[in-house]
Amino acid sequence: MAASDSDNAGAPEGAPAPPLPGGRFARDGSMVGRIVKIGLLGLFTALGVWAVLPLYLGGNWLGIGLVVAVVGLVYYVYLSKRTVPAKYLVPGVLFLMVFQIFPVLYTMSTSVTNMSDGHRGSKEQAISAVESLSVTRTADSQEYDLTIATVGDPETGELAFLLTDDEGGAYVGDADGLSELSGATVEDSGKVTEAFGYTILTPAEVNERSGELAEFAVPTGSGAGIRSSGLSTAYEGRALRVYDESCDCVTDTETGEVYTADDERGAFYNDEGQRLPQGWQVNVGADNFARFLLDPTFAASFFSILLWNIVFAVAVTGLVFVVGLAVALTLHVPRMRGKVFYRVLVVLPYAMSSLAMYLLWRDMFNTDFGVINQILGLRIDWFGSVWGARVAVILANVWLGYPYMFLVATGALQAIPRELGHAAQIDGANPWQSFRHVTLPLLMVAMTPILVATFAFNFNNFNAVWLLTRGGPLFSDNSTAGATDLLITYTYRLAFNEATAQYGYAAALSVMIFLIVSVISVTSLWRSKALKEVA
């Protein structure tokens, strides 16, 4: 048997199989494998710790639980011997969760809120912003030169302001109020360099206590206080707007106006319906969805965009298919010479950066300076007229998209045996009949999933429209929805416009797009499977 150890090829049947790579160490993996495993698990744990730290600081226990559970799961899967299939599935599933499912869930949860500019954070944040942003310098108030000090230890001692006014008078201000400061050394600049009983803080030490400092004010009566402005000046100011929990309202002490919290709209409103700028995020349920399905103006925009979106995706997909296939068939003719050269030419648009190409096409369609109007001697207002812009967008995208279809069709054509065509010819079919009844059905088996993917891609082809027309032309009576807007560009305009960013509404639109594309893709793929069975 010794011979069969070195050469198993001629071994009689029943001889033991050669050892697998790794030999008797296989069940625990090789040394290198184990080191890699330790490294990866360590990295993953570090990632977990890194994720937990901010969650811990933010007091998010649910998040910490989730991270710990995921890390625990990964440890269990990779350290246990029983869960071999899971070892291959876990990374994929985790990535799927992080990059697909969570964003979708997050978008969905945003879609039922009024999140937008002026409604970003929580009510507490809004209240604290209302109060802190309303602190103003009291009329004719004194400006002081400031030195920040503590009583005792710089890190824990009580804060105190050492203040000097224009006349050179020195004061000390603490939580109890202002009093004269004596026995201090004051520089010409007004800074106090030494004061008995106080520790003068360095800028770094002051900064350590920024949080406290922001709240700190030396009371000077009737709600006013001396506050710091930077490290070396202080002024007397007062918060003009004060929140009162008992009435859940904000009172403007200057005008006496009362703004009551409206938890349905997420802002403080007064009797006249005017609101304070700072609002908060509230749950609006299905309002965002209802708005673009039921509100006449929004529904009109939504459905006209949806219709054009489908027309655009169908037209581009259909045209790139027809053009790509036609070119592929032409170059598939066996007698043709210089095929490689033609193929390179045809694929050229595909090799260019589409971003640059879109911008180039945009300039080529320019009414006065564009090369298209100049060469053809036309005066077409491409991007200024509804159908001009639509035709331009489709043309440019067909030009950019057909090489891909050409490549795919060429590959699929080569997979179809030429004998089938010859057989059809012998049966008396003309070239069109042979193409229509033999080649095309076979081609469609390979092409249908790709057409579905192309459709889904073009349905959400943001660059295709944004870089050419930016969704325009827009209309003065409804400037949010343009003639060439796709749902995705419309969503983008709503969410990231210079004007108020409407994340909640844009998220609702995204969810709708997601549903539409899913339904169309799933149905078509299901139908293409049926097609395959027929073929």
Added chain:
Amino acid sequence: MRFRSAPAITGIAAIALMATACTGGGDTDSEGGSAEGGLTIWTDAERADAVEAAADEFAEANGISVSVDTVAFEDMQGDVLNAHQAGNAPDIFIGAHDWTGNLVRNGAVQPIELPQDQAALLDETSLEAMSFDGQLFGVPYSQENLFLMRNTELAPDAPETFEELVETGTELKDGGDVEEVLSMAVTQEGDPYRMNLLFTSGGGYLFGQDDTGTWDPSDLGVGTDESVEAMEKIAEYGEDGEGVLRRSIGLENDAALFYDGDAAFFVAGPWNLADAQEAGVDYEISPFPGFEGGDPASPYIGYQSFFVTEGSANSALAEEFVTNYVTDTEFILSLYEIDPRTPVQTEALESVSAENPDIAAIAEAGADGIPMPSIPEMGETWQPLGVAQADIIGGADPREAMEAAAETISEQIGE
């Protein structure tokens, strides 16, 4: 048997490794955001060097650390708002004054008390522009406004009125010297920022102002008779009229038309200066002329400013930096060297104007300017107004277009 405990060893080793790696992990979450003990400043890449130089000086003087991160200017506002919401906003960032309303509405910036002696050094209008609800929310350092750039070989004299400009330009065009009467970006979507020159000269207005100069969002000027009349006057020069203003001139080709000598007049901004010098055109800068007998053509003035974020962990240092360092003449001049915009600090402006006549001319062209309104409602006007103006230049009825735009705007503001 030896390897029965292998999983356990692997696990322990992984945890041990984690212990070394997590120190690195702990640091990462402070990157790019506000961290305790060190100031974080966000600026755009162009000004990063100047800001960094000032920041280093500040850091040394105060014994702290400062990090300067770069963010694209057009993304700055959005990034700051998102970072602020996530709790990792910078302490200080550079922004444009017309963001103020939106930043305040989102509670992302904090008011600044500028010491009176520092405030006195700055242009008063710039401080008003940075204010919202009577409070100062940022420290401005430079301003920018549109002006007329003229090819002195083609048009030696600065036009006094818009009519004169059109006359000179048309003569040059008829003589075959140029292709365009005026290179002014209209774009397909409209450009209310540039159009404001003619719009105000024709008597139009966007929002009313009260006596103190505060913008009144309830007084929307877009659909009013004055604004419609202004647009009717502008329409005379549109595509169906004299063809001076055309949608086919956009931001992608307006400068090229002038640099190539295809237009003698160009509505330009300070950002065009460097390219104009490189293009080798003999140019001169003058105020944009208004209609004969009309109101002055007011360019919008935009101020560049430093903001302090609300809830910054280093608010004391951040306030100190913007109140005492940003107002420092040396610092403003160092920013000017890198990014030449008109300084708002009187001393810096004087020193810059003396050595660069362009800056002096731009400041003069901005004399009739009005700060871009910074109220949040302003954001809602750009698009509808721009579209209406572009439509009118394309031949749409001015009254219909402006009234439709006014309706859209008031609907959006009402929300």
